[in-house]
Amino acid sequence: MSQIHVSTTLNGDPVEYLCEPDETLLDVLRDRLGLTGSKEGCGSGDCGACSVTVDGRLVCSCLVLGAEAQDREIETIEGVAQGENLHPLQQKILDHAALQCGVCTPGFIVAAKALLERNPDPSETEVRYWLAGNLCRCTGYDKIVRAVMDAAQEMRGA
Amino acid sequence: MLDKTKDPVAERDFKVVGTRPVRPDGVDKVTGRARFGADISAPGMLVGKVKRSPHAHAKLVSIDTEKALALPGVKAVVTRDDFAENKKQCDVLRNIMAREKVLYDGHAVAAVAATSATVARKALKLIEVEYDVLPHVIDVDEAMKPGAPLLHDDMITKGVDPEPETASNIAQRYEFGHGDVEKGFAEADVVVERDFKTAAAHQGYIEPHACLASFTPDGQGELWCCTQGHYAIRGFCADLLGMDISKLRVTASEIGGGFGGKTTVFLEPLALALSRKTGRPVKMVMSREEVFRASGPTASTSSRVKVGATKDGKITAGEAEFRYQGGAFKGSPVQFGAMCAFACYALENVKTVGYDVVTNRPKQAAYRAPGAPMAAFAVESVIEELAVELSIDPVELRLINAAEEGDQSSFGPTFPRIGLVETLEATKAHEHFSAPLGPNQGRGIASGYWFNFGGATSVSLNIQPDGTVALAVGTPDIGGSRASMSLMAAEELGIAYEKVKAIVADTASLGYNEVSHGSRVTFASGLATIEAARNAKKILCARAAKMWEIPEEAVEWVDGHARPAGANAGDFEPMSLADIAKVAEQTGGPISGHQEHNASGAGASFATHMVDVEVDPETGRAHVVRYTAVQDAGKAIHPSYVEGQFQGGAAQGVGWALNEEYIYNDDGRLENPGFLDYRIPVCSDLPMLDTVIVEVPNPGHPYGVRGVGETGIVPPMAAIANAVSAAAGVRMTELPMSPPKLLKAINAKKANGSA
Ligand code: FES
């Protein structure tokens, strides 16, 4: 099985890699590019721990093939902070202690960021339904929802 | 009533403890930098995969690995032949790799190491296994029947006199209690007796089991894995591989949830064995399907509970029988269930009996307050029914009978200071308690108890030359414990939280540490941290005394400073921790404090939960609309993470109550090994989860800490069942109360009503 050559943009930088035709984008990110911030909780699109955006669209990277990234713009958790500056969502998650084990956290941040880019002023219900594809077993979601609402408010004010 | 003024802990004025700083590992966790089990690689690494049984029960006739080994890229295969018989770890050995028989769908039969995941997967298909399929049994009551398929020919029930002559699936019988229940029931005006069933639920941690093992030709091993207890993993692995404990170093990765499920070995010994055979590092990661089929969910149960009370609400007797299946090997948590069942109540006459039963399912692992939630579901449902029959408010009924300091518990010991009454009072005082309910809504209340554990703990606290502090603990941080350890160290030393950095050390760097389980970490590692800080303070004072040329006893530690005391008070400027640390080299060398002990005095923890549920009578769907969790934390070190534990327990309880279950088909195969069909609560399923932290100090801890991690999952199922029953007008006695079951019950009631 010959490998496929892919050129893409990852967190703003040009990247090239070779991957198997059946290799997922998640495996490429984690195993070939060393970006292990995206997690595999299920490999079947049910947990959202592998959330990334492709051309701004929120996807489960375990359901996307590495080869599909050709000429796209991929954003992962590693691209959310700008240098020393955490994104307001990252800061609010910390301030609200909206994580326990933290394995779901990258997925929630990527997903919530995609939400706030579309809807800067979501209701609690909108936040809950948007994040319904991200599983968290530790927190009961309470603090996560509060952190996202709080970040949204801060970002609107800024 | 408790006299708080007599309590030095309640009186203590905390400076740092009780605040809510950002956790030390926080930034790593929000930026994707934190390294979990599957996030590490090694040069030359191979990928390991496991071949698993498709049968629930079968003799393992033969395993042929020849074709797999011939596949290019395959470096090694291990099977039962690669592990020596081990009397001490007989069941663990058979669980990680089947020997005489496979005992459940998903049981490991071989493992392969190859140069890529693709090659490893192909190799699995080439391993030829011959099975002789046997009849199987999944249900706990079926497994107890005479003539049921036998899992272990030599299993003679323990705890029964006289000892049975024939083997069965019942590993052990337990009995607890005191008084005379027959007499108690005779005194009762009302007696309620019910049967209950609960389904097996999985801990559902989002991170699957993962490890990276490296074994060198000179017999040294290194293991990186996600675990709640790397010392325990080291012990199991060294034993199973026949190596010296000191030659195996285990490092605990960040852990993506455990809830009890990551307290034993699954992949780790296989990865080490493969690495030993190939001389290369081997990484193994479970798929979600493997996690469901082959790690350790909790027991499914069946039980009968009988409670009698007088007209004015005094419980005269409580009796229960619990039957828990713990999967293919003995060790279900039925003993804890039988002990915790009536722990909330001060009873004169109480008796509980428990049966530990084996079935053709994966060996259960601990799950948050193991065994207690199922027992509480049954008992607290009956208490609710009693309250209705007696027309007494359910909180009042509990208050009338609540266990307090000095009462003998239903399982033997006398309670020290406990906080059940305080949780009930706080529930009554909460605005939620009297809030109006909407149509088709019901409110349910339940209480719960969990012991909490202490255990072997080692901590080392190192004072750096710049006055900052490195704190090494050996209990993996499963929910923010590095923050609470840092808070306690800072409090004790009198320095800022930011000056302390806590890490989880590997097994070579500290003495033994028991697993992060039993809600023991904040209690036991916290206790050791405080003692380690106190030991460091003694040295700091001694160093100051040396510089001041006064006796050591003449120096005291106040507000982060060494101060001359007694006759010398005021003679010298107090020296801060940083001042002393800076010159440590000239005064005797590095300064550190450490503590190694068996922590005892873990304070029991009680909780009362209150929940409103709305039931759709058309579909049978129950939806939680409001939730309040009240729990005694003793002293909340980092209140946000304490609330988080309450909320997490409640949310898991909602899943267990309404949706989650292991579904087996007629062949004994698990039908729903994925998050799509094994449905844990998602964000849109839940409302905000209110919490009330009650603080009744634990006399066994200098700050009053009680463990908080587990009690929060004890009351939810009963509270929700009580709410659902009130909303739907039918008593639900089986978990999960999924829409089809609830609808059936509603329709049956309608049919009966109209008949
Ligand atoms: S790993 Fe992609 S959704 Fe779970």
Ligand code: FES
């Ligand atoms: S914090 Fe552990 S899964 Fe969300």
